Amino acid sequence: MTSTPTNPALTAALEAAASGDPRRYVITGGPSSGKDDLIAAIHAAGIPCMAEEPGREIYRKHRERLGRHLLREDRREYSLEVLEAFVAEYTAHKHGIRFYNRGIPDGYGWDAFFGLRPTAELEEATRLYRYDAVFVLDPLDTFEDPDDIVWAKDREIRRVHELIVQGYFDAGYQPVFVAPDAAAARLDFICSNLRLPKPSRAA
């Protein structure tokens, strides 16, 4: 976990925003994009943030119940359950700043990865529940080895990443791309973008 010194100016800014309108910021990206490290850095900086994306626990439960990997016909049910969890997270937040570990439009990427069309529920939720900013973490790896052999797993992970990005464009967002870097530097970049004091700049 990345430890970031608490910046009093940031703490003050968060407190000032706490009683105001809700401001919701999404952190997203494909696997291996450094999302977990960044989320940890957000927590360490004292910024309100979702802990673990709900999809993980729901995925584990579905696997456990089915006793096998998810087939196409299982995915609808899974996607809707994940969507429900994201909507619950969204609506539970009433005031101040909050970061989200993935957002509702991630569902577009998920559906596309499995060749499914987005559900009407996802379209509706995307229209109703809008985030204030979306930050896409670009992958930390180049996914290429010196012999130009790309592992199928890595190639697919890159594909997931691009489908997630496309999902946000489809949902009408203009995501901000966060270049590969250390988690603290990425968080500084995000805070600058939101006109918040940089966490690493402790007074």
Next chain:
Amino acid sequence: MQGLLKRGLPVTPAGADAALLDLRGVVARAVDPADEASRTAALDGTLRGLLARFDDARYAPAARALFGLPPAEPGQNLTVRRELAAKAAGHEVHHFRKRVEPKLIEKVAWELLADADRFTRSALIAPRLAPVTTRQPVSADPFAWEVAEHEEQLSRLWSALYAARAELLAVERLISLEADRMDIIQTAVTAAWRWAAARAEAISYTTAFAPDGDASPDELVALAGWTPALTAPQASRLTEAAAGGASREQFVAALHGETGLGNTWTEGFFARPAAPDSSIEQENGSAS
């Protein structure tokens, strides 16, 4: 690219060249690949993503402006966008248009092709392997779990296909060597077991991961090699007997008494090969 540049972003159906809409990266991102409007939206998203990540720090704002992203605005004509781009890059506008702009367009075009290359997939090509020197952990992410699972299943599929191929080759080699008939029959039974296991694996894989038919189970299993012609019920019977990781003994026991099926398989190998001009369909029979 010129049509796209002339109109700028957002991409409209009138500004989207068919070649760009057919890029694999665009088709793969489209909500409905068969719908041109959907592919147009995907092309727009692809370009915005590429331009947002344009890796040349000096010319990134110029490239974005040239295509109509900030500092330019949607709806501005190319002359205005070009002026803004030249200013962002610190060039006089004529110099920019003649010397810099073509290179920027070429780079964007190259990025689009590189993006399309990343979406190259073919279910009919075995994954290429390379020596692994470091551990390859799977990140705790449902997408990563699914992707890793997919690669697991793909590896199982191809291992089964190659195992079947090895046994089918062994049968033909023994026939060519005029080996003992019983040895040939024994190897042919092993080949049937491996072939049926590969077909079971192909069905499992395509059901879970390729439901829209990149390749059918029988197209996949045909890659293992030639087999005697089987009817659909015969192919299904063999597949059932080998499913679930059955051993060769279990496979043989499950088919005990299926003399007709056994004869079709083994005698098919002993039959004189058909003339070279026979069609593949006739030779391979209707395994489906």
